[in-house]
Amino acid sequence: MEKKNEPQGMKRRKFLQKTSAFAATAIFLPVEGLELFGLNKAISQSSSIPTITLNNGIEMPMIGFGTNTLRDTIGVQSVSDAISVGYRLIDTAHIYGNEASVGEGIKQSGIDREELFVTSKLWVDDAGYESTKKAFQTSLDKLGLSYLDLYLIHRPRGDVKGTWKAMEELYEEGKIKAIGVSNFSPEQLEELMGYAKIKPAINQIETHVFFQQGNSYEYHKKSGIQMEAWSPFAAGRNDVFNNQVLADIGKKYGKSNAQVSLRWHYQRGIVAIPRSRQKAHMIENLDIFDFELSMSDMKAIAKLDLNITQFPEWE
Numbered sequence: 093m094e095k096k097n098e099p100q101g102m103k104r105r106k107f108l109q110k111t112s113a114f115a116a117t118a119i120f121l122p123v124e125g126l127e128l129f130g131l132n133k134a135i136s137q138s139s140s141i142p143t144i145t146l147n148n149g150i151e152m153p154m155i156g157f158g159t160n161t162l163r164d165t166i167g168v169q170s171v172s173d174a175i176s177v178g179y180r181l182i183d184t185a186h187i188y189g190n191e192a193s194v195g196e197g198i199k200q201s202g203i204d205r206e207e208l209f210v211t212s213k214l215w216v217d218d219a220g221y222e223s224t225k226k227a228f229q230t231s232l233d234k235l236g237l238s239y240l241d242l243y244l245i246h247r248p249r250g251d252v253k254g255t256w257k258a259m260e261e262l263y264e265e266g267k268i269k270a271i272g273v274s275n276f277s278p279e280q281l282e283e284l285m286g287y288a289k290i291k292p293a294i295n296q297i298e299t300h301v302f303f304q305q306g307n308s309y310e311y312h313k314k315s316g317i318q319m320e321a322w323s324p325f326a327a328g329r330n331d332v333f334n335n336q337v338l339a340d341i342g343k344k345y346g347k348s349n350a351q352v353s354l355r356w357h358y359q360r361g362i363v364a365i366p367r368s369r370q371k372a373h374m375i376e377n378l379d380i381f382d383f384e385l386s387m388s389d390m391k392a393i394a395k396l397d398l399n400i401t402q403f404p405e406w407e
């Protein structure tokens with residue numbers, strides 16, 4: 093990825109320090125205001141996906157490719173297709189059982205490793221200092237990579253303290269560019285930061301139009317920990333792709349419900365990792381940077397919030 097200038101990231105940090113009212117206003121932020129998030133408008137050469145500067149200075153694309161359930165040949169083909177149409181952030185996890193397929197897809201894409209931002213996650217069975225080091229190496233080997241851009245604790249279970257210490261060491265050794273967590277509440281983040289030497293760069297949590305995560309959203313904006321959306325379409329639940337509010341908004345801009353949803357995440361300053369097996373959908377999901385949701389659009393989408401998970405089976 094192209095190197096971006098420091099000042100935008102600095103602007104974001106200063107801005108975050110200055111205001112605690114930030115989160116309350118952020119959902120209605122117009123495009124010009126996105127620079128205050130550290131969203132760099134300078135676009136990387138190989139794709140047109142804007143990036144955000146994380147709290148350790150590392151740049152991350154604002155839209156990535158989710159790979160849950162994409163295994164074996166479908167996994168290889170999907171990842172290779174996603175990279176060919178412009179995705180640079182690829183999200184996998186040990187528990188998805190597809191790290192080898194993701195690695196093969198990366199290899200088949202022919203893209204330089206340095207152009208990519210690869211995330212994997214430590215599953216709960218591997219929590220603990222020694223087991224984290226081992227599990228990390230297994231993930232790297234399966235992916236066929238020598239480093240990860242981002243490694244996350246998948247769920248706040250087991251020996252989180254030992255896990256985090258191991259991840260901090262791997263980070264300091266240069267084997268991971270940024271470390272973070274997933275599915276942590278603000279309270280669990282605070283607890284971790286009570287003993288952490290290195291602050292998490294990311295918290296990847298469930299968020300979409302039906303679960304907007306009001307409190308957590310505000311916490312992330314204040315803390316400088318970047319929020320990343322898993323299941324940015326609620327995996328299609330609650331009939332999101334036929335939702336009338338999203339359809340009425342999309343009609344004004346010639347955009348689909350999927351595109352309106354992803355644009356909404358982007359204008360909130362949230363990284364999103366939509367999954368698709370279809371190349372046409374992969375392309376559609378990147379085509380969100382040529383329109384802007386108005387304040388009234390953002391308010392209408394805010395009303396879709398059911399404030400409850402759409403995945404109760406995972407609770």
Ligand SMILES: NC(=O)c1ccc[n+]([C@@H]2O[C@H](COP(=O)([O-])OP(=O)(O)OC[C@H]3O[C@@H](n4cnc5c(N)ncnc54)[C@H](OP(=O)(O)O)[C@@H]3O)[C@@H](O)[C@H]2O)c1
Pocket residue numbers: 157158159160161183184246274275296297321322323324325326327328333348350351365366367368369370373374376377
């Ligand atoms: N950290 C965690 O605990 C956690 C949990 C869940 C997920 N994740 C991550 O988040 C990623 C995304 O979440 P997800 O996979 O649950 O679901 P998602 O991205 O919210 O939705 C995927 C579904 O949307 C459909 N879709 C995609 N683009 C579309 C479009 N333009 N129009 C219509 N339908 C479209 C896909 O079908 P087609 O294939 O037909 O396009 C698929 O059925 C995962 O893959 C994974 O990497 C992380």
